[in-house]
Amino acid sequence: MAQRTTGTGHRAAPEHTHPDDVPVLAALAALADPVRMQLVRELAGSVDWSRSCGTFDVPVGKAALSHHFAVLRAAGLVEQRDEGPKRVNRLRREEFDARFPGLLELVLRDGH
Amino acid sequence: MAQRTTGTGHRAAPEHTHPDDVPVLAALAALADPVRMQLVRELAGSVDWSRSCGTFDVPVGKAALSHHFAVLRAAGLVEQRDEGPKRVNRLRREEFDARFPGLLELVLRDGH
DNA sequence: GCGAGTGTTCGATGAAAACCATACAGTCGC
DNA sequence: GCGACTGTATGGTTTTCATCGAACACTCGC
Secondary structure: OOOOOOOOOOOOOOOOOOHHHOOHHHHHHHHOOHHHHHHHHHHHOOOOOOEEHHHOOOOOOHHHHHHHHHHHHHOOOEEEEEEOOEEEEEEOHHHHHHHOOOHHHHHHHOOO | OOOOOOOOOOOOOOOOOOHHHOOHHHHHHHHOOHHHHHHHHHHHOOOOOOEEHHHOOOOOOHHHHHHHHHHHHHOOOEEEEEEOOEEEEEEOHHHHHHHOOOHHHHHHHOOO
16 A cells, blocks of 8 residues: 655645745745754754754753744745655755755855 | 033934844844834935935824834934934944845836 | 654734824025 | 914833743654
């Protein structure tokens, strides 16, 4: 019946929004938060699908963290996939950059 | 003594922040608001120093409007100058663009 | 199936921010 | 100076949002 390749669970697949369907205001609002910006930055420095949600060094509990990832998904910034019990992440660099040229680079290039 | 050219009042001059001294997070937060984004857009379509604060078509009272302009000033997005009883505005296009390349254009180019 | 590990959902709390109405401070024309 | 006009400051209300604790759902190894 169903193939069982790499982590095909019947868990509720996370809802994604393509960057093309994201209003500018939503994109800015998603990035205008210290925790989420930190997540994006760490994610940018990691290989795609290499980081599960729990592996990020942010000063918030699981609940808040989960919420932040939901916001990032809705803003078209992050894609998630279930891999066994964990949910691994990927920064949608190219897609997001095509929709909002320069925005991501601006957040990443900048320490100050 | 003091020259009295074009609107030299002894009113408290508005405090400005140069875009170079603005953190990315603050810039994004300033733009991530519907009213402020509207102000920036209208301002972008007007000649420098041609618009006083009251001439913007936003659905908020004077008090809130004044506050929004203060935020825009602090984010290095707007420069203000007193001209008689009114306070006229100018979008700091080049300076802001030098600090955050592409960001302003992104907000302006985009209707959706 | 049980238990550990991972993430989501729910309800409630607290802080931040937007907003308004009012009162105040300047500027200008008379 | 008086009065109209423009914007700011103050105080208080409402809304929004980040956060937590606890309960729940799912996966996996044993």
